[in-house]
Structure formats: structure tokens, C-alpha cells
Amino acid sequence: MHSELIVLSHLRWEWVWQRPQQLVSRLNRTPGRTTYFVEEPLTPPDVELTENRLGTTEIDGLTRVYLEIPEQGHHVGFFDEVMPDYIAQLPQLLGPPTGERVVWIYTPLVLEAALALEPTTLVYDVMDDLAAFRNAAPELLVRQRQALKRADVVFAGGRSLHRSVVKQGREDAHLVPSGVSVAHYAAAARAATPDRSKPVAGYVGVLDERLDLDLVAGLAERLPEWEIRMIGPICKIEESDLPQAPNITYYGQQDYKDLPALMAEFDVALMPFALNEATKSISPTKTLEYLASRLPVVSTRVPDVVADFPGVVELQDDAAGFAAACEALRGRAGEPPSPELRTLLRRHDWDRIAELMDKTVFDQERSAPERATAEATA
Numbered sequence: 001m002h003s004e005l006i007v008l009s010h011l012r013w014e015w016v017w018q019r020p021q022q023l024v025s026r027l028n029r030t031p032g033r034t035t036y037f038v039e040e041p042l043t044p045p046d047v048e049l050t051e052n053r054l055g056t057t058e059i060d061g062l063t064r065v066y067l068e069i070p071e072q073g074h075h076v077g078f079f080d081e082v083m084p085d086y087i088a089q090l091p092q093l094l095g096p097p098t099g100e101r102v103v104w105i106y107t108p109l110v111l112e113a114a115l116a117l118e119p120t121t122l123v124y125d126v127m128d129d130l131a132a133f134r135n136a137a138p139e140l141l142v143r144q145r146q147a148l149k150r151a152d153v154v155f156a157g158g159r160s161l162h163r164s165v166v167k168q169g170r171e172d173a174h175l176v177p178s179g180v181s182v183a184h185y186a187a188a189a190r191a192a193t194p195d196r197s198k199p200v201a202g203y204v205g206v207l208d209e210r211l212d213l214d215l216v217a218g219l220a221e222r223l224p225e226w227e228i229r230m231i232g233p234i235c236k237i238e239e240s241d242l243p244q245a246p247n248i249t250y251y252g253q254q255d256y257k258d259l260p261a262l263m264a265e266f267d268v269a270l271m272p273f274a275l276n277e278a279t280k281s282i283s284p285t286k287t288l289e290y291l292a293s294r295l296p297v298v299s300t301r302v303p304d305v306v307a308d309f310p311g312v313v314e315l316q317d318d319a320a321g322f323a324a325a326c327e328a329l330r331g332r333a334g335e336p337p338s339p340e341l342r343t344l345l346r347r348h349d350w351d352r353i354a355e356l357m358d359k360t361v362f363d364q365e366r367s368a369p370e371r372a373t374a375e376a377t378a
Contacts (some may be wrong), residue, residue, distance in 0.1 A: 002032070003100035006117060008038040008110040015231065016206055016257035018155060018180050018285060019127045020106055026354035028062050028127035032073060035062040041069045041076045044276040047205045052085045054093050065093065079137060080084065086113040102361055108143035111150065111258050121344065123361055126161050127178070129281040144168070153361055158283025175355060177308070179348040180288035189261035201326050202229040202266040204259060205286050207237045212274040217243035218319025219272070223326060231262055263293045266324045267333050271299035287313065288348055291341060296329035298322050312341060
């Protein structure tokens, strides 16, 4: 049976490989399924535009869709100034549903556009508390409540997010923490560590306001014989905000396929998160990625990390604690995982998670006619 999966995401397909890409790449494998990945506006190079219009690109077996707009000189997300174009043009591009049409959203700002597509099932996968992020749109809180109310299926990507969603009235929300591609990161565990003069403590992820940059600076100062490697794109902060030291190296964004080889050079993996509004509900995917790479991990006390990885992740509060932990954990990289950790990684493999989420949505789709009949006769 033919089906459509239309995903509206605030993260671009070709950006840092995170929950949307991990899930959608797997959900798209179902025979007979056509997948569209709808992104925020962009300005195409070397094209003079007189009006906003939808553009498409075929990639990885799916269709990327984005609104092409003239250069604005600033980031334009799914804001009110462009949403009328999405609402009007997406149904024209995709046509009316001819069968199962699942519309899957990652930000509540796209709710009206999602509903305009006449979904047979509307899925809201809550992966972040977007309203807590720097420069968040003020209407996010209201749109969040609306999206939670309208969605047929709600997923929450971590314990703290799930509690928040339940408090907002969705007691039926499914707790589905993010996972890891165990096979992908096993390459880091198998790789031979090259000879080098300095041990390496590394971070992989977005460099934004969720990081405690003072902690990173203090760690570099306390471990002058170590190299601190920061791998990932800068977002929502300025490059000038990043601490500078002879033993800190910034690698920028790297391809997902290259991460295992880069992480194979780490002695210790870092999660130096600030404890603020932007991190109180995060459930960092990189925890599992580090562990699948057989790296010892040092983290600040992010609530979901404390709850989900007791005795597995070394918890510290400041630069001095991180430095002491790095020294104590040196030489532990590559150690075989315990049976408990093997079970944890197997349970959180993305293949298993995607299969469970697909089944949940499929079951919801099957029950839709039954709900419609019940509502019509009520």
C-alpha cells in the first residue's frame, strides 16, 4: 500500500545528523512509501528571485522541500512572514492525499502548514524545548500547546521533555529517547589509536549556548598537556565567544560518516553542558554515541544524563572536576563494554526505535477510521 511521510523540520537534512535524520532515513525504507523533508527557507545562490517559491532536491531517496526567498541578511526560520507561502504552496506541490498521509512535525511553528496538507495522521515528535533556546520565537509556547492538542500521536525525546508534555495535557505521549547507530560508532571502537604526544579530550556536537564555555576554558588551562578538540558547527553564538588556548582546536562541522574516525582519537569524551533553561530538558544523543565508541564520558549533571546513565557516565560540576576525571579515565578508551552497557546500547539502537515508532504511527493510522466512525455517531 502506498503511503506518504511528510516531515516538517527546523533542522536541515544536510546539517548535523540528529534525531530527525536518523529516524526519517529509516522510516523511508518502507516499500511503497514516498517521503518529503520540508525545511526552513533558504536563498539559492546565483538566482534572482522576484517572489517566494518552493524548491526541491532529491537526496538519499527522499525529496527535500524548502522555500526559496531573496537574501534577507539574517536567518529566516518558520516565522509568520513566510508561513503563508508554505501553507499555500505545499498543498499545490504535493496535491491532495490519495491514501495514507502521515505529517510529522519537529517544531510547533509549522502546525498550520501541516494541517493544510490534510494529514490522515499528525505526529509531533518533541525533540527539544525550543522555547528555551536563545532567540526563540515568542509565539512558540502558544503554538506548542496547540500542536500538542491537535496531534494524533506525540513522541517525547527524553524524560524531562516527556514530563513537560504530560503536564501540558498529553498523558498519552510516548517516551522515546533518542538512540544510537551502534554499528556506525563501533568503527571508532575498532580503530587503532595513532601514536601522539598528547592525550585528547573531545566534544562532538553543536557549539551553542548550551555549552559551558568557561568550563571548557578552565579545563584547557588545568590540562596544558592535553589537547581539547571541539568538533561541530557554531550556532546562535559568535565565534568570538569561544575560548581560545594553545591546546584547544576547533574542527567545525564534520560529515556524520567521518565522526567514528575522529572519535577514535579521543581518550575521553566531554559533555560540558551549562545548567540553564536551554539544557534542563535535553537528552543528549551524544551520550550513547560516545559509549558506543567505547569512550569514557565526563558530563555535567544534566538531569536526563543523571537519570539515564547512573554509574556509566562520570559526573562533575566544574573545570577542576573535569580535569581530575580526564586524568583518572586516561587509558580507559577501547575497553569492552559491560553486559549492562551492551544491553543499554542494543535497546537504544536507532533501528529498533524507528521500528517501534513506525508501528505506533501505523497502528494509529489503522484506528483512524474507527475514531471517525465513533465521532460521527457520538
